[in-house]
Amino acid sequence: MITKPNILPTPIAPPLPEVYQIEVSSVCNFNCIMCPTQFFPRKDKTKFISLDLVKKIIDQGDLDASYFVELQMSGEPLLHPNIEEIIDIVKSTGVLVGMSTNGSMIAKKLEAIAKLDYLTVSIDSLSEYENIRKNGSKEILLENLEYLIGTAQKYNIVVDLQLVELEGWEKEKEKIEKMYGFFFNVRSVPNCYLPYFFSEINLPTSTELCLNPWLSVSIACNGNVTACCIAQGDDIQLGNLKEQTLREVWQGREIRSLRKEHLRKDYRPVCAKCYMRSPFLFHWNLYLQSIKRRY
Ligand SMILES: C[S@@+](CC[C@H](N)C(=O)[O-])C[C@H]1O[C@@H](n2cnc3c(N)ncnc32)[C@H](O)[C@@H]1O
Numbered sequence: 001m002i003t004k005p006n007i008l009p010t011p012i013a014p015p016l017p018e019v020y021q022i023e024v025s026s027v028c029n030f031n032c033i034m035c036p037t038q039f040f041p042r043k044d045k046t047k048f049i050s051l052d053l054v055k056k057i058i059d060q061g062d063l064d065a066s067y068f069v070e071l072q073m074s075g076e077p078l079l080h081p082n083i084e085e086i087i088d089i090v091k092s093t094g095v096l097v098g099m100s101t102n103g104s105m106i107a108k109k110l111e112a113i114a115k116l117d118y119l120t121v122s123i124d125s126l127s128e129y130e131n132i133r134k135n136g137s138k139e140i141l142l143e144n145l146e147y148l149i150g151t152a153q154k155y156n157i158v159v160d161l162q163l164v165e166l167e168g169w170e171k172e173k174e175k176i177e178k179m180y181g182f183f184f185n186v187r188s189v190p191n192c193y194l195p196y197f198f199s200e201i202n203l204p205t206s207t208e209l210c211l212n213p214w215l216s217v218s219i220a221c222n223g224n225v226t227a228c229c230i231a232q233g234d235d236i237q238l239g240n241l242k243e244q245t246l247r248e249v250w251q252g253r254e255i256r257s258l259r260k261e262h263l264r265k266d267y268r269p270v271c272a273k274c275y276m277r278s279p280f281l282f283h284w285n286l287y288l289q290s291i292k293r294r295y
């Protein structure tokens with residue numbers, strides 16, 4: 001008689017993780033009120049990823065297990081002076097490329113945008129746009145969305161207009177859908193940083209096991225390999241791609257301790273406050289929806 005084990009195995013990591021995000025810029029021309037960047041200061045002040053680092057990442061095969069990479073984390077990606085070249089380099093591997101932008105530079109960077117497979121434009125609100133997306137101009141945003149309609153259709157780019165679920169988001173979503181629902185998908189995401197904004201209130205954080213340490217990483221513009229887009233400061237440094245390959249980082253001491261801590265539920269502060277868990281699953285969802293809309 002075959003006896004079945006009565007426990008599930010612990011997660012097993014593949015030889016190389018999927019890369020969720022490569023941050024091309026850590027600086028921004030906006031100062032949005034709900035932006036997480038304010039909570040994750042870094043010692044290293046690198047503003048933009050270097051072309052040499054992007055080429056090194058590709059040449060050493062760090063994207064070999066990736067199917068769709070987004071060129072963002074903190075900061076505004078379209079500020080990178082060589083954004084078009086970076087998109088070309090990443091796309092040359094066959095990986096699909098996406099990006100989230102604040103939408104302020106769409107008209108100026110249309111040639112780069114035309115090369116993307118997927119784009120999120122962060123809008124959040126039309127009524128309160130300039131109060132939420134500080135330094136932003138609603139007039140420029142609306143002009144840019146007009147340019148984007150033609151470009152997205154011509155180059156078959158899937159575009160999502162995104163709202164973070166701030167007060168009154170439901171009505172704002174309806175408004176945006178009325179204006180742009182014919183051309184773009186409109187979606188909302190939860191405010192993932194509530195425990196940072198309201199630390200005095202004991203907000204629930206997710207208690208599910210996060211699978212990021214077994215499946216996915218994000219790369220900051222200074223080469224730091226971190227677990228995900230939530231840990232975008234110095235809290236988690238699994239290694240650095242300026243000195244290592246991703247395969248080396250993925251076998252390293254830091255990632256192994258992070259996995260052990262997760263299994264013991266002995267979370268670091270940034271993980272203990274996480275409102276999302278396994279952000280790469282969110283990424284998978286985006287990818288699947290984008291495939292469905294495209295074909
Ligand atoms: C930090 S931004 C960087 C990219 C770009 N500057 C932008 O605004 O789209 C990355 C993503 O985080 C989202 N975001 C900002 N604040 C958030 C929050 N509190 N909760 C969840 N997502 C947030 C933005 O809408 C954007 O899609």
Ligand code: SF4
Binds near residue numbers: 028037074101102
């Ligand atoms: S535009 Fe993006 S990176 Fe810039 S402040 Fe707003 S959410 Fe943050």
